[in-house]
Amino acid sequence: MSNQHTSPLRVPLVSEERTLGQLTEEICAPMERKPTTKWWVAFALAVVTLAVGVGMVSYEVATGIGVWGLNKTIGWAFDITNFVFWVGIGHAGTLISAILFLFRQKWRTSINRAAEAMTLFAVMCAALFPVIHMGRPWNAFWVLPYPNSRGTLWVNFRSPLLWDVFAISTYFTISAVFWYFGLIPDLATVRDRAKGLKKRIFKALSFGWNGSSRTWHRYETVYLLLAGLATPLVLSVHTIVSFDFATSVIPGWHTTIFPPYFVAGAVFSGFAMVLTLMIITREVLGFQHLITIRHLENMTKVIIVTGGIVSLAYGTEFFIAWYSGNPYEKFTFMNRAFGPYAWAYWTMVTCNVVSPHLFWFKKVRTSPAAIFVLSLVINVGMWFERFVIIVTSLHRDFLPSSWSMYTPTVVEVGTFVGTFGLFFTLFLLFTRVLPIISIGEVKSVAAFARGGHAPAQAGQAAHGSETPHEHPAEEPVQMPAPALAAVAVRKDMPV
């Protein structure tokens, strides 16, 4: 059955009738026309912000990490908060592209490309922080196990920090491969439309893709395998990040709930960031029919679920702190809620526990403006979650004489702001040079719920109402005589 995957009961994934050719035109348009003023303004802002970050990092590297607000008690603060925050943002991209693919959630097709790109850029931002935290980033290669001239000196494979190195670099590599692999057919589409130098570039990038079904068959197999590999990978990455804390003995960190709690938090904040980006993108590029309200609504539903898991984790932590009878643990949690950083804790609770519940209302769930505001609120909340976990656990340690407070310096804030500049600069460039929506995948769902027929036949009503043939050889399909004329020939091509 050719159209076993279509059903008249199913709501279409893309909301307007488009022919396959129109889809190609539309998705390629932002790359082919001159950038708009809005784009230039956004790009200029992003580059200026990036420049601030570059300046701050250069100053820090030249002077030493003494320019940060860290002290003997609080040795990890802004940088690791930002590291965990950015890694978390990245997770939604892989979740959309891999886990939703395995679950056959076809609605992912309009958003997976941009979400995967977001993953790559977020992981780049994240990776910056541990590297600059080293203080001597030019020695960063010391974290790799390689035979060296310093005796039989190897990295310590029992350290969660080293696990992080492997987790983050594998995550980045596999995400990049997965993203590029998904791009190959679309790069060929761009190649076949381009001229001159651009054609030569895309010819090299598309690896000689010619749409052969023998290749598609293998391609689909490999795509499925990569999705299957990326799914446990994405869960492992934040699990390993949480081990940085969970394997220590600091009250507030030493908890077995951390791995699932961190993964849920990552998906929660990542989806919020995808929403932030997608709402801007669909408005600016006019892709409302491809990234529909339903796409946004589905993502908000994921946010309700993951927000619920995160809230449950907060509650469980508190309960265990009391139930364990461990006075240090109990103190840490009381200090979080009512101590000097209570404002951060309650910001976190308001943003992460209370605000997602607004998505229970259909009105909120289907209003892009409301979703946009809430997605920003959730991102703020998730940043504060990491800040609260890290700083409040450290600032009141076992020895009251070393208790201390932490305030970030301009350098730390500037570095953090600068990573947003890096992220948006890369994302804006991405919208200009690559198709931000997976052309091939959107085409494959364009016919959904329209009797199984590609929208190209929308005008041929008599034809579209026919039921699919079991034995096409015996029952010939009635093709309107002027079939060639019925299809608008848009280009100088043989058919």
Place this chain on the structure above:
Amino acid sequence: MNQSVLLSYFDSEEHILDATRAAREAGYAVHDVYTPYAIHGMDEAMGLKSSRLTWVCFGAGLLGTTSALSLQYYTSVVSWPLNVGGKPFNSFPAFIPVAFELTVLFAGLFTVAAFLLRTKSFPGSTREALPRVTDDRFVLALRADETDAKVKDLLQRHGALEVEQMEVAS
């Protein structure tokens, strides 16, 4: 060696699926089918066997696990055994995260490399797509002759927009 194939252009997924099935039932050899996106059920219509790339993935994964475990065993037990609180040198559970990561890394990279080799895809490949195949046309390439009226009739009946003969590298 070059061989001659009969290309027929279609404008929808359903037409090309039906035409492919019909052509195979009628006994024509399908050279290939070119489509702008992966069509569900096309492998079965063309009679393609499951890809063996899954085995490459499995093998590469195993290689990743063994490499990671051997590296960790060698560095932590043989080359530089470090006594930390009397814990065993071969602290196997601590080696699992890195072993897992390298399993995934090897499996992913080797599978994609095998795909590229098998499909002869590489930067600088001079292979080109047929007109509009990466846009909105579906092409069935049969090992048949233009002069064969029966095949032309079959293709027309299944909605072929145009039929042409072409020489391709076999």
